Amino acid sequence: MKTYLSEKLPKIESKVFYYLATSDNDVKFIKEETEALNTIISGIDNKNVSLSFDKFEGPSHYTLPAYAISKALENIFFVFQPISKKEYKESILKLESSPVDYLIQKYQTIEDLFGIDKPVLINDFRAIATAIEKTEKFEYFEALGELANKELPNLY
Numbered sequence: 580m581k582t583y584l585s586e587k588l589p590k591i592e593s594k595v596f597y598y599l600a601t602s603d604n605d606v607k608f609i610k611e612e613t614e615a616l617n618t619i620i621s622g623i624d625n626k627n628v629s630l631s632f633d634k635f636e637g638p639s640h641y642t643l644p645a646y647a648i649s650k651a652l653e654n655i656f657f658v659f660q661p662i663s664k665k666e667y668k669e670s671i672l673k674l675e676s677s678p679v680d681y682l683i684q685k686y687q688t689i690e691d692l693f694g695i696d697k698p699v700l701i702n703d704f705r706a707i708a709t710a711i712e713k714t715e716k717f718e719y720f721e722a723l724g725e726l727a728n729k730e731l732p733n734l735y
Contacts, residue, residue, distance in 0.1 A: 580612075581619050588623045594692055595628050596655045600647035602635040609640065629654070658688050659697070662706040671710045678710045679722040699730045 588597070597620070601613040617632045631654045638646050662671065662685075671678055682703060689697050704727055711719045727734070 581616050584616065585619050585623070588620060588628050589625050591625060591627050593627060596631070596651070597628060598631045598633075598647070598651035598654060600633045600635065600643060600650065602638045602640070602643050602646075604637060604639045605643060606640045658685060659693065661700050662703045667706050667710065671706065672714065674710075674714075677719050677722065678707045678714075678716070679719050679726060682707050682723075683726065699726070701731075 584597075588595075599613055599617050599620075601610045603610075605613070614634070620630060621632070623630070631651070633647065633650055635643065635646050671681060674681055682699065685703075686697060686699055689695055704723065707723055708720070711717065711723065
């Protein structure tokens with residue numbers, strides 16, 4: 580797997596989610612190989628590959644899939660969720676670029692990945708407006724207003 584994935588993942592041209600997990604109670608050999616694989620593939624620089632790794636505390640080798648599957652699904656569908664407090668604090672407030680562009684890209688990613696033209700949620704508009712106010716980048720309000728008029732023309 581280490582050789583195969585290190586050769587194939589850099590060449591992937593469409594969005595792929597790759598998730599690895601182990602546990603402190605996993606079979607020793609499997610845990611070591613999983614951690615080694617993570618070390619190798621985490622250095623891959625391909626924007627189409629979304630890599631995630633978790634090392635759980637407690638689950639055995641046999642109960643680990645119950646933890647890992649739910650976490651993997653959460654990672655895949657993260658972008659589909661409304662803007663969370665964590666996303667707001669760790670991503671949006673730290674943007675050097677336009678938070679409106681971030682919002683547009685979020686919904687474009689949803690359409691690209693899942694084929695769903697999801698309307699922008701009002702709470703996501705509010706999160707971006709709050710970020711604009713907090714960072715005092717008031718010049719982005721015009722673009723946010725234009726996007727709101729486009730997405731929700733009959734709201735007001």
